[in-house]
Amino acid sequence: MTEDLLPTLAAYEEAARAALSPRLAAYFLAGAGAETTLAANQEAFGQVSVIPRHLRDLRGGTAQARVGNLRLSHPLIVAPFAYQTLLTPEGEIATAKAAAAQGALMTLSAQSATLMEDVRANGPSCLWFQLYWQTTREATLALCQRAAWAGFQALVLTIDAPVNGVRDAEIESGFALPNGARAVNLTDQPQPNFAPLGEGESAIFDRIAHIVPIWKDIEWLLDNAPLPIYLKGILHPDDAALAMKAGAAGVIVSNHGGRVLDCAIASLRALPAIRQAVGPNAMVLMDGGIRRGVDIFKAIALGADAVMVGRPVIHGLAVAGAAGAAHVLRLLQDEFEIAMMLAGCRTLADISPECVHLNW
Ligand SMILES: Cc1cc2nc3c(=O)[nH]c(=O)nc-3n(C[C@H](O)[C@H](O)[C@H](O)COP(=O)(O)O)c2cc1C
Known part of the structure; x- marks a missing residue:
């Protein structure tokens, strides 16, 4: 262990905050607003208990997962998050190196502060x-075509943010993007028009709603894009069913x-009904x-x-750059395998709803 590395995931979180x-x-x-959803996401995991099975034969066990046409050593993917150069000078390249070191699939954010081609060149995973x-x-x-040329194998279209949330914490702290941090992969987009309002006009609906996609646009994109597309930000089972019917590669709850x-349902709480709605073969x-x-175990169950995972990787990057992010991924992977063994599960297929008790 290098000097900067910390012993536990909780220690990374605490050190990152400091x-x-x-x-x-x-x-x-x-998080947004009163951070009700931010808190609920974690609380939901606290409300699920594992019911372990003992004395099963665990020889040959593995945490391998299949996602689309990729075989992963662990069912753990780095979530897309923006402007990573604000956390460590190498930014997205640090995360890409960390993910590659741990064999974890990484998703690059559209709001990456590093060119997608440069990240691809430094991060095979x-x-x-x-x-x-x-x-x-x-x-x-x-943009989809450029990502295909750069060697990406799938796209994640985030559909839950037609406008920004109300981020009290950012407003109160006076957060603004520092000079030099830009979404370098995006060319200039037509911006919503913020001229003075006419009578009866709504700043949000009238000025923004016409540039927000609807299902027909998504269907068109799914038909025309050069790569499979996962839809990210799904919380309602009917939206999950619509996404799969439209030809999405999968949904990201x-x-x-x-x-x-803020006040949106916790992801873990939304998950069982979505699995039910799309059936056993859809990618969720x-x-x-x-x-x-152990949270990974509960989600799979x-x-x-x-x-x-988003914030845990942020913690690792903030504390110790690429090495910290790699260590966080490794701790999550090791803890997940330990949870599997202690719960008596040899493969992911053994992790079923019967492995958990819901206290909600
Ligand atoms: C600082 C920050 C920036 C984010 N930027 C993006 C983004 O550019 N695109 C996106 O789809 N999701 C973005 N997300 C959401 C993450 O992809 C992911 O859904 C979320 O972090 C998962 O929750 P967790 O942080 O509790 O693991 C961002 C999250 C954070 C914390």
């Missing part, structure tokens, strides 16, 4: 690219880590609130094929 300035902590660690709708079909497709609609991923390896 290391980040109040403004950066407001951006990276806080940074294979997914996340994007938002780019106000027009053509611009959105062009997520409330954006509590950063968008989830994120939000995973802080321990409740229907996830794999999970994404």
Whole structure:
């Protein structure tokens, strides 16, 4: 262990809170509004207990997972998060190196502060690219095509943020993007028009709603994009069913880590009904609130094929750059395997709803 590495996931979280300035902590660690959803994501994991089985034959056990056409050593994916150069000078390249070192799939954010081609060149396991709708079909497709040329193998279209959430913590801290941190992969987009309002006009609906995609646009993109697309930000079982019917590669059950609609349902709580709605063969991923390896176990028991993690990787990067992020991923992977063994599960297929008791 190098000097900067810490012994536990909780120690990384505590050290990150101490290391980040109040403004950066407001951006990276806080949530929207009263942080009801941010808290609920983690509380939901606390309300699930594991019922272990003992004395089973665990020889040949493995945490291997299949996600799309990828075989992963663990069902753990790095979630897309923006502007990583604010956490460590190498930014997204540090995360890509960390993910590659641990064999973890990484998703690059559309709001990456590093060119997607440079991240790909430094990160063989940074294979997914996340994007938002780019106000027009053509611009959105062009971004998908660029990601395909850069060697990404799948896209994650985030659909839960047609406008930014109300981020009290950022407003109170006076957070603004420092000079030099830019979403360098995005070309200039037509911006909503903020001229003075006419009578009866709504600043939010009238000025923004016409550039927000609807299901018809998503269906068009799914038909035309060069790569499979996962829809991220699904919380309602009917939306999950619509996504699969439209041809999505899978759904990512997520409330954006509590950063968008405060009071949205905790991701873990939404998961069982979504699995039920899409059936056993659809790809269902989830994120939000995973802080321990045993949380991955609980998510899989409740229907996830794999999970994404955001804040824990942020903690690792803030404390010790690429080495910290790699160590956090390793701790999560090791803790997950330990949880599997202690619960008597040899493979992911053994982790079923019968392994858990819900206290909600
Ligand atoms: C600082 C920050 C920036 C984020 N940026 C993005 C983004 O650019 N695109 C996106 O789809 N999700 C973004 N997210 C949401 C994450 O992908 C993920 O859904 C969330 O962090 C999962 O919750 P967790 O942090 O509890 O693991 C961001 C999250 C954080 C904390």
